[in-house]
Amino acid sequence: MPSNKKQSSSKSAKLASETLRDPHASKIAKSLAASTLAQANTGKQTSSDMETVAGKVLQSDKYSEETKALAASVVSQSSQVRGN
Numbered sequence: 622m623p624s625n626k627k628q629s630s631s632k633s634a635k636l637a638s639e640t641l642r643d644p645h646a647s648k649i650a651k652s653l654a655a656s657t658l659a660q661a662n663t664g665k666q667t668s669s670d671m672e673t674v675a676g677k678v679l680q681s682d683k684y685s686e687e688t689k690a691l692a693a694s695v696v697s698q699s700s701q702v703r704g705n
Contacts, residue, residue: 657694
């Protein structure tokens with residue numbers, strides 16, 4: 622996987638950590654949180670599948686502001702150029 626110079630902010634990483642520890646957080650919120658944390662201080666890049674999920678979350682009215690913040694972080698870490 623290509624290296625990514627973009628990284629999750631400390632604020633996003635903190636929200637992600639709190640979400641993963643929250644027993645009431647939804648499965649989608651935890652997936653987004655895991656992706657956000659995976660991109661904190663690493664060169665990892667968002668997968669195309671997670672980009673799709675995050676985009677759908679951002680377009681929906683049914684998710685909380687916290688879940689949308691995680692989705693926004695995931696999208697902001699995505700690569701503008703994707704290899705095949």
